[in-house]
Every structure is written in structure tokens, then in C-alpha cells.
Amino acid sequence: MQSSTRKMGIMTDVHRRFLQLLMTHGVLEEWEIKRLQKHCYRVHDRNATVEKLEDFINNINSVLESLYIEIKKGFTEDDGRPIYALVNLATTSISKMATDFAENELDLFRKALELIIDSETGFASSTNILNLVDQLKGKKMRKKEAEQVLQKFVQNKWLIEKEGEFTLHTRAILEMEQYIRETYPDAVKICNICHSLLIQGQSCETCGIKMHLPCVAKYFQSNSEPRCPHCNDYWPHDIPEVFNPEKEREAGTSKSNKKSLRSRQH
Amino acid sequence: MSEQSKDLSDPNFACEAPNSEVHDSPGVPVGIPAYDSPAATPAAQPQSPPLGPTAAPQAEPEPQDPSDEGDPKAQQQAAEQGRAHQSPSAAQPGPAPPAPAQLVQKAHELMWYVLVKDQKRMIIWFPDMVRDVIGSYKKWCRSILRRTSLILARVFGLHLRLTSLHTMEFALVKALDPEELDRMALNNRMPMTGLLLMILSLIYVKGRGARESAVWNVLRILGLRPWKKHSTFGDVRKLITEDFVQQNYLKYQRVPFVEPPEYEFFWGSRARREITKMQIMEFLARVFKKDPQAWPSRYREALEEARALREANPSVQYPRNSVSED
Numbered sequence: 309m310q311s312s313t314r315k316m317g318i319m320t321d322v323h324r325r326f327l328q329l330l331m332t333h334g335v336l337e338e339w340e341i342k343r344l345q346k347h348c349y350r351v352h353d354r355n356a357t358v359e360k361l362e363d364f365i366n367n368i369n370s371v372l373e374s375l376y377i378e379i380k381k382g383f384t385e386d387d388g389r390p391i392y393a394l395v396n397l398a399t400t401s402i403s404k405m406a407t408d409f410a411e412n413e414l415d416l417f418r419k420a421l422e423l424i425i426d427s428e429t430g431f432a433s434s435t436n437i438l439n440l441v442d443q444l445k446g447k448k449m450r451k452k453e454a455e456q457v458l459q460k461f462v463q464n465k466w467l468i469e470k471e472g473e474f475t476l477h478t479r480a481i482l483e484m485e486q487y488i489r490e491t492y493p494d495a496v497k498i499c500n501i502c503h504s505l506l507i508q509g510q511s512c513e514t515c516g517i518k519m520h521l522p523c524v525a526k527y528f529q530s531n532s533e534p535r536c537p538h539c540n541d542y543w544p545h546d547i548p549e550v551f552n553p554e555k556e557r558e559a560g561t562s563k564s565n566k567k568s569l570r571s572r573q574h
Numbered sequence: 575m576s577e578q579s580k581d582l583s584d585p586n587f588a589c590e591a592p593n594s595e596v597h598d599s600p601g602v603p604v605g606i607p608a609y610d611s612p613a614a615t616p617a618a619q620p621q622s623p624p625l626g627p628t629a630a631p632q633a634e635p636e637p638q639d640p641s642d643e644g645d646p647k648a649q650q651q652a653a654e655q656g657r658a659h660q661s662p663s664a665a666q667p668g669p670a671p672p673a674p675a676q677l678v679q680k681a682h683e684l685m686w687y688v689l690v691k692d693q694k695r696m697i698i699w700f701p702d703m704v705r706d707v708i709g710s711y712k713k714w715c716r717s718i719l720r721r722t723s724l725i726l727a728r729v730f731g732l733h734l735r736l737t738s739l740h741t742m743e744f745a746l747v748k749a750l751d752p753e754e755l756d757r758m759a760l761n762n763r764m765p766m767t768g769l770l771l772m773i774l775s776l777i778y779v780k781g782r783g784a785r786e787s788a789v790w791n792v793l794r795i796l797g798l799r800p801w802k803k804h805s806t807f808g809d810v811r812k813l814i815t816e817d818f819v820q821q822n823y824l825k826y827q828r829v830p831f832v833e834p835p836e837y838e839f840f841w842g843s844r845a846r847r848e849i850t851k852m853q854i855m856e857f858l859a860r861v862f863k864k865d866p867q868a869w870p871s872r873y874r875e876a877l878e879e880a881r882a883l884r885e886a887n888p889s890v891q892y893p894r895n896s897v898s899e900d
Contacts, residue, residue, distance in 0.1 A: 319728065319729060321731060324729065324730055324731030325731065327729065327730050327731075328730055328731060328732060331689055331692075331693055331730070332693060334693060371729060372729070375682050375685065375725065375729070376682055377682075377686065396686050398682070398683070398686075408690075408694060408696075
């Protein structure tokens, strides 16, 4: 193990602190990651030039590789914001969650996950999830309890709630993609563009292929006549805008942005 | 450092415990023979941080961690421990030893488990570790634990520390940085160290041997005279010309071709091994209240040495400052 560390990236205190803090926060957006990186340089190696983020992360990942963990980059499915999380690649179980939740709570999550994957929209209604409470493994759980457990999932960034419906948090998608693909190979949806797991997205009404909203945005950028890449039929949905971090910062004073930023920080 | 905290390398009891009743062990479980292994208490050497050299040699044979002194000693102990550990259970045919790869995988799982528990600010309880991760590999939990703490130190700069032997709780702490250690060592240890460093730094700054006369000029700062007996140091002259020389910290040689005979001091082999140039620079900076860069060529040398040391020993690195959370 040590020999592979030598040949690949070199871990310095800058990298170690970065890892420590990333681990503490769990999941971070790109601007937070950049700030974190600068902070770590400031603390440990003031005079060094800050390495390009991509190289910095690849360097760390080469060391983490033999440990089956990785700093994974993903994008929020609704508006394409880049986010990063430290992910365990071992897919034997829902590893990260296993330590936090009781058996029946984990099973509730599994049930919710199945409903989400099977759904058309990528959302499962609270009612449908709660109706499955009787089928849970382990200690019997009442619906009231289950509601609280669902809220716990939201707080821990495994689920997102929107108007009484639940979908997977980006962090859960990053962490569990492999697990999901292996456990639900038939039900799982894949984006036609990036070939990653798809929970929310748009689909072609003719041939049924699906694409992530940010993937749609990039693919059809400045294309006045968007057509399905698979069957060439007219693409019937609104084309969202490509995520622009600059615009994001300018609009940073707007209430909704502030709120979402704050909610992403611990 | 909390008074109760112990280095992971120290209480290898950790794995004996599950064999005895974990929950009720009030004090130290049986399996702790003379575990105050000398390798685990490197207090003698101001330079070696507690975790690195001790954990390293005690881990699986990993040739990249040459900690000269600790290695053969610790491996011998590990062998002894292994033997002692096996004799009580020799009666029952144990399960077949797992492949090394499996132990490595368990160590990785344990690492993640510990990281996540810490992230959630949950208690890291040893029996939980055994139940949730180690499972049937209980018998090898010692080596698994060792490997895990090694990885955590190397990759994350975190110390898996047993905070309470009584409740078997672990905590993940930021590793103590070597500089704090040095400061501790220098302040608390025998003032001999200060005296020695004074002479070594003089030699270093001169870039060649230091004449005895020059050394005494410097020692005057400490109020020391060759003819005066000092309350702490005693016979200073004997100390520096005989004792330190015998311990290989200094070399005391006659200057050739000079009449009447004069003597000069050089760094001894032990000083070269134990004390880094950077430590000298920092000592000088403290004493003269100057920036170490006030001796530019020496400082450059110290940087070179530090870099060479880092490349030779990529394992021994720790966060330099105490952590401030974001």
C-alpha cells in the first residue's frame, strides 16, 4: 500500500487538511471547495502556488484509490451546480448510512429509494412511502415516526423534499450510484448524454430516452431547434439554462440564492 | 493531549478485551503484559512524533517506514505478542488466518466507519467497531486497527486515539505536530538540551568547527564560565568536553598546527542523526529574537535538509498547526 502511495500522488499537510475538512462537511459545492483549498494552502503552505483544482483533486484521488474511496464530482440534477463529496466506492451495502440508522430506518430508505427509481418524475410522494411502513424489516414503525425519519434523511442530505414529494439528494446519487446500478439494474434510468444514473430529467416522448436537465442545457445550448439525439424527433420540453457560476455570484444577493447557499452549508 | 489518552500502538489490549467481558472490565484487561514497549514511548527523542515511527514499525511489514530504532524492537515485540496471544487459545483450533488482502480490506472498511462516525459526531466505541466492521476477524483486530490508524495518519493526518480505556472509546484527533513536541521537549527536558543546542547552533552558523574560546563566549550568555560550578549543569567544562562527547553529540578535537594547543567542537554523529538543521534555525530565532532567515545560507541549508528528509520519509508528516475549523 505504501509503495503505491509513493509512486502516485504525494500527500502533504495541505491535502490532509483538505480531506479532513471535506470529510467533516460531507458534501460541498464547487465554490466552497475552492475556498477550502485556498484555506488549506494558507494554513500549511502559504507560499506555494495553489494547484489547479482538478489536478489537486486527481492527486488526492490517486492516493485514495487503493483505499476504495474517492473525491467524486457530480452535478445537481435540477440546476447543474457542481458538487463534490468524499465517496466510498465499496458497494457491499449502503455503507455510509449503515452507521447512522437503525434497521427499520434503513429499510424505509430502501423502500423510498425503490419508489423514487420506479417513478416517472424521480419523485416519490410522502403518502406512498408512508403506506409501506408496515412492510419494514426490524422494529415496527408508526407513520408518525416514519415522517420524522424521512425528515432525518433530508437533514442528512440523503433525500430532498419538494412539496411533499421526495427525491434523492445529489450526495446520495454520488455515493450510491454504483450500489443502485447493481441493485436495480432493470429499473434504473441512465442519461443518454453523460451515461450516469438519472433520477430527475427530461425524456423524449417518442423513443423514451432520458437526459439530465443540465445535460439537456449543455447539449441544446444555443440550438433553436432541439431534436432528440436518438430518434431525431422534435424535443418537446423547455430547454433550461446552462449553470453559470459567474451569474450565480452576481445574483448572490437575491433571496432564493442566499437561501439555497445557506441550506447547503452546515 | 488529554491525560488519559493513549497512543493506539500502546494498548494492544484492545483486542484481548472482546475475549473477556467487554462491558464490565473496570480496569485494564488481562492481556496487557509489559506493553509499555519502549518503542511506544519515544519521549527520549525529541524529534520523533508519537504516532509515526511507533505505529509504522508495528504495522504489517512495510519496508517504506524505516524508523531505525523502533523497527527491529517493535517487530520483535509484535512477534512476542503474537506468541503470547496465541498460547491461551492454542487449545481450540482457531479459524484459518485470512488472506492479507482481506485484512487490508477490513482495515479500509474500519477507516471509513471511523471517519463517518466522527463526521456524525458519534462516539467511536470499540465494541461497535467489532460488531459492525471487524466481525469474524476479531482475532486479527489488532493488526486491522494498526493498519487503520496508519492509513488515517498518513492520508488524513488524523490520530485514532483511545480516549478512555475504561469505556473503550476512541476519538479521531488531529495529530500533534512535531514542532509542538520539540518545544515541549526543549522546555521540559533537562536544560542540557538548551546548552547543547546553543553549542550546536554556534557550530552550525559558523559552518565549521567552533573554537573552544568561541563556545565559552557564547556560554557566557547563559552565565556559564569554565571555572565556575553551575547549580544545574555542574561542571560545565566536563559536561561539554567529556559527557556530550561520550554521548556522541559533540566532537572535541585539537586544532592542528596551533601552539599553544587549542581545541574545537564539531557536531557529533548522534546530533547529526537526531537534530535537524531546521530545529537549530528555530532555536536561534528564538534565542536571538530574529527571523531564521537572518542567517540566509544556513537557512537555505536547513530547507534543503528538510526537503530531503521529507522525500526520504513521506510518512512522517503531520498538520503543522493546531486546527481551526472552517
